[in-house]
Amino acid sequence: MQFWEITTNMEDREQQREELLVMDSIFGHDGLFTSDDKQMSGMISVSPELQRPLLVKPPEPDKEPLSVSALPPICIEFTLPEQYPLEAPPTNRVTCSWLTPTQMLKIWRHLVTLWEQGQGNTVLYEYTEFLRNDSIAFLGLEHELDVSFFVDRARTAAAAAAAGPPSPAAGSSPPRSLNRRASVEQLRARYRLTLPASASVHRLLETHQRQAEAAEFGRRRFPCKVCGEERAGSDCVRLTRCGHVYCRDCLTAYYTVLIRDGEVQNLRCPEDQCPEQATPKEVRDLVGDDLFERYDTILLRTSLSAMTDVVTCPRAHCQKPVVLDPGDSLGRCAHCDHTFCAICQNAYHGNNPCAVKSAERLELVRQYRMAGAGERADLERRYGRRQLQRLVEEVDSAAWMSDHSERCPRCRTPIEKIDGCNKMSCTKCGTLFCWLCNARLPRENPYTHFNVPGSKCFNQLFAGVVDGALLDEELGALAFDELGEEEDLPMGFFL
Structure with missing residues (x-):
């Protein structure tokens, strides 16, 4: 009798090892089955297949139901006793993140029934097929999944934590919530059930659905629209x-390209006529952290610039947003304590008009001349009417001098030529220079510059002079300078 029992146990163990090997070869590469042949234990982890999308009731009644086409796995942790499969079923622990204790208990009992119906045959494969193909119908969840149990459980736990431990009177029975909790713990201990976290089941289902959709998306092929x-x-x-x-x-x-060009508000879908923008997470995943930081900074500045009562601190190392008081141009940064004018971004100057940078003068005058009545009033409030009028005069004067004068090559003083030859003399420093090429001329004999064959100023001393009397006067002065005395020039003499 003892020999027969030992032989039977050896046969059972051999059959168990063979079953684990077969299960691992079928399901192991997909991660659905793991085992330890030394301990004769393992885990089956299978997601039920849905024939149609399943509606999940939301935690709050005012929200839309969640439609899922994939569910997280139902797991069975098993240990094979020595008498399995002939005389004893596997010892099972059922775990699932979205099933109630009652539903897991039904599955646990059905696993025992499957072994009983097999009349001593191995059942791990039947467990797997049941979880995959029949568990949803077995639990009556073909159309809707109700997770309100977990919401109620979370609220009960929160209320109990807020109320503190109960102190019942002598001889009174414990509260109903405690009785229910004790019964759940008894179920857990008796049937080796593992209950899920209570507050996040709906979020878990939603996250798993997104992951399943992403996995399915990755397995397909798509034509790029670009x-x-x-x-x-x-x-x-x-x-x-x-x-x-x-x-x-x-x-x-x-x-x-759009972010580098500063077009951060135009990161829309490239499809024609599609107005939708990419989400910040999509932008970060595509362009990386460094370029996303530029995108985020420019987008923040653009958004703040649209707010009339918010400006940015002008200090380069700060750049924090500053809220202005209504009607006040004083900006005071709470981060670095810098005070500044919110209009010109320079140090605060009280009621004095904003200073105008030299590089901005031409553009400011152009804006002032082209502005309408409202825009012109805003510019005058910002810079002052007198300052703007003075700027207009200075710009007009500078433009006229640029067209009608040449600067001295030594002191850069503007020199206007009214008449006479092209040998000029600076009224400030006395430097002699050529009106045509701005070259400095030697004081001992400045006219030789115009007598060099091949130069662009050759024979151009009187270029542009049309008055004959002035020409004769200049010729006479030239002759006197070169001969040292007044005498008649011979016929045919030319410079």
């Missing part, structure tokens, strides 16, 4: 707000 090439889903991006699909390379290049 380059036209067909790419694997793992190399593509589906924009969340509109659902259009592009290859990652094209979308990255497109958004990179």
Whole structure:
């Protein structure tokens, strides 16, 4: 009798090892089955297959139901006793993040029934097929999944924590909530059930649905709407707000150019007539952290610039937003204590008009001349009417001098030529220079500059002079300078 029992146990163990090996070869590569042949234990982790999308009741009644086409796995942790499979079923622990204790208990009992119906045969494969194909119908969840149990459980726990430990009177029975909790703990201990976290079941189902959709997307192939090439889903991006699909390379290049050009408010879908913008998470995933920081900074500045009562601290190391008092141009940064004028971004100057930088004068005068009545009034309030009028006069004067004068090559004083030859003398420093090429002329004989053959000023001393009397006067002065005395020039003499 003892020999027969030992032989039977050895046969059982051999059959168990063979079953674990077969299960691992079928389901191990997908992560659905893991085992330890030394302890004769393992885990089956299978997601039920849904024939149609399942509606999940939301935690709050005013929200829309969640539609899921994939569910997180139901797990069975098993240990094979020595008498399995002939005389004893596996010892099972059922775990699931979205089933109630009652539902898990039904599954646990059905696992025992499957072994009993097998009349001593191995049942791990039947467990797997049951979880995959029949568990949803077995629990009556073909159309709707109710997770209100977990919400009620979380609220009960929160209320109990807020109220503190109860102190019942002598001889009184414990509260109903405590009785219910004790019964749940008894179920857990008796049937080896593992209860899920109570407050996040709905979020878990929603997250799992997104992950399942992403996995399915990665297995498919899509034509890129930019380059036209067909790419694997793992190399593509589906924009969340509109659902259009592009290859990652094209979308990255497109958004990179826009961000570098400062077009951060134009990161929309490349599809024609599609107004949807990319989400910040999609932008970060595509362009990386460094370029996303530029995108985020420019977007923040653009948004703040649209607010009339918010400006940015002008200090380069600060750049924090500053809220202004209504009608006041005084900005005081709470981060670095800098006070500044919110209009010109310079140090605060009280009621004095804002100073105008030299590089901005031409543009400011152009704006002032082209502005309407309202815009002109805003500019006068900001810079002062007298200052703007003076700027207009200075710009007009500078433009006239630029067209009608040449600067001295030594002291840069503007020199106007009214008449006479092209040998000029600076009224400030006395430097002699050529009106045509601005070259400095030697004081001992400045006219030789105009007698060098091949130069652009050769024979151009009187270029532009049309008055004959003035020409004769200049010729006479030239002759006197070169001969040292007044005498008649011979016929045919030329410079």
